[in-house]
Amino acid sequence: MSDRILTMSRAGREALDWEMERRPEIFCMGEDVFKFGGIFGTMDGFGAKYGPERVISTPISETGFIGMAVGAAMAGMHPVVDLAYIDFIGVCYNVLLNTASKTHYMSGGAVKVPMTLLIGTGGGYNNAAQHSQCLHATVAHIPGAKVVYPSNAYDAKGMLHTALRDENFVIFLTHKGTAGVGWMGTPIRTTLSEVPIEPYTVPFGKVRICRAGTDVTITGLGMSVHEALKAADALEKDGISAEVVDLRSLSPLDRDGILESVAKTGRLVVTDEDYLSFGVSGEVIATVVERDLSALRKPPIRVTTPDIPIPFSRPLEQAILPLAGRIAEAARRLMA
């Protein structure tokens, strides 16, 4: 073990660099990746190191270049594509929905599409309704796409190694506020981890218990994990022991892991920065209710972004985000 503390950005970069050094089939593409190194610096310096053939800056043509990535994957490459913000999936959703995710199935397993799509999610920094969405449920709803969502540096590196070795289309989400990039201020402490120098994998489809507790389970993903951890600190002062569960992976989803925690605590707060309805928060509750209704001592509570576009003005946005105060208040209600 090393004692290196890294941001998610630097940790993810290590994984991609290690794999690219050894595997000529991996190449990067996306807008501005050659000069800027990707939205999270995952490809920082790769332009100089690997050259323009393997680090391809594209025109602003997401349908075109993500479609190209699918074709390259079908022809034996493993593209790593940077889509910057998930708000932009509107201009290339067909490629995700109908091609990248369905080719393996529609070919009866004859054609594989090994590719990794890096996407940033989330708000909280006043970027308004078209640059602040999470939309992870919108991609997790697609059969045939794996969707993962690390929230700390250790998982970012291990899950990116896993994604790059997967034979499938993997959507690799990172909340912008968690990545530890320069334009988002001081990194959140709980996103930083001790990261081994050597490569390692973190399997998809396993929750991570970030903090053990006995009274109430709080599930989160991406940024909401860190708000949940803040809430757990506050709750501890009130004598409430909260268990914080990082879902980490939406497809596959670790339904057993969710139920295991709820069976222990009997109370459930589901946090999610995505919109309230038809999303991950409902899926988590449905999982528990379908499998063991008796595990719940109280009806669960959802703390999410409501079904409204993300407002720009700071007091408006802060009022609607699922922040630690709202999460703690929900937990207290369950304990009352």
Added chain:
Amino acid sequence: MSELTDELRRGFWEVMTLSRAFDDAMIALYWEGKLPIFQFGAGPLPGELHCSNGAEPVGAGVCAALSPDDMITADHRPHHVAVARGVDLNRMAAELLGKKPGLSQGKGGHMHIYDPAVNFASSGIIAEGLGPAAGMALARRLQKRPGVAVAFIGEGAANQGAFHEVCNMVGLWKLPVIVVVQDNEWGVSTAKSESTAVERNADRASAYAMAGEWVGTNDPDDIYLAAVRAVARARAGEGGTILELKTARLTGHFMGDQQAYIPEQMKQVDPLPLYRAKLIRDGVMTAEEADAIEARAKERMARAMQFAKDAPYPDPREAFDHVFAGEAA
């Protein structure tokens, strides 16, 4: 390679008659169980069926200009290209019937034909083969292997955003990509003149630093020679071509399309009898030879159809297989 030999032209006739035999056999089967009440899902060949009758010269002419290393994406009307490319006929027929030995084990159907053995793929979404074709060409460049990619689309697909995005990148990066625009004059019921600002999509090539060629005869000889030129440019590193080929759609957008919207003066001509007469006139083959080739094509197709009919359906539990690679199937 670029010479129009007699052997090559007889080959065009073979391929076109086999493609026609495939579609005619499928059309006959399609109506089983669908009369008197038409329902897409009924009968032994369910779903939508978009047949290629009239477009056979496109598949025959273009595919003859390609080598095994080259890669193809086709669209929702893929049969003529697949037959010309040498996609496994038995397994393609079985796939249309949703059978286990089908190319996709019954998971694809007629719009989703994949045969990696001959670098063939298709997509039912309009213009969706363009990006993958360009990506296949990019992959070959990165792998330092030869290979030209050909995306077969319809004239309607040239109005999709993907067309603009992909053609721009093909031109920008001088990728060896040929965009074959099959102009059969109709996007479902919308005429080209009602959907497209320019008369010829090949003219759009200048906007993308690609070469543009237009062939208006629906004759495999002319199509082949134009494709040979496009392939030569691609292999020489001179970049891509938009190759627009006027063709025909004799059996409607899909089975069940009554085509009442087609005015009398736009009735299309079947290219097969024309080409047959031309080859006989040119002394390439006799009428008897032409008939014998056609009869062999029908026999070959009859065997493929029998294979498909005799084949078992997949087990219903297989619906859950192949969602992801690397999982127990």
